[in-house]
Amino acid sequence: MGGKKIKLDRSDLMVAFQSLLEAYGSQGWWPGETAFEVMIGAILTQNTAWQNVEKAINNLKQAGVFSETALLAALDGEVAQLIRPSGYFNIKADRLKQFCGFLQKQGGEDALRELETIKLRELLLSVKGVGPETADDMLLYAFQRPVFVIDAYTRRIFSRLGMVAGDEPYEVLRAGFESALGPDVDLFNEYHALIVCHAKYFCNTKPKCSGCSLASQCTIP
DNA sequence: ACCCAGGGTCATA
């Protein structure tokens, strides 16, 4: 037997959450003015620093290529050059177009909003270039659905806290967090943002956050 | 010069 089990319960997770919230404050995610911008950003930020994504988004806006129809009408090469700062620009240009084609085919985001979360998630995952984390970013931050986003930081931090092994399949961890916390859009929103904030500034390669602003009272690895 | 970033796809065993 000996299967490493997940030990996620609400009280432990809330202690960690409060600790992060007190240290960094409310993050106000997602950085984006519209649901469309959130979704485009979710694709562009795949394995990429957000700072570079902002440049790409600004380029698209400035070129007037920041809408479903404009992106579909633009040439592949043009989109690729505009999003160059975000890396993987050829692949991501195709992913943006694939996604806009999907939006058009589905009748726009208003039509998607009518769907149940499970069905919407399946549809998003059916788009080439949209994997589980990207889909969940969209569900949580563009559609306000109670979906807990799992990323590499989440795996590392809660693995260090001894709550998970860290190498569980994506769906196992997502179900674990959602089950322990219960559906709560605002909590999931703030929690994921705080995890990224904490990891980004203090726990990139360090085993412990020695330079963490939580200092000696830091209980978050 | 090296490492990593708010991942995902595809081929292979």
Add this chain to the structure above:
DNA sequence: TATGACCATGGG
């Protein structure tokens, strides 16, 4: 199921 190669710019 589970690795590995690949995609590519920019900041530390």
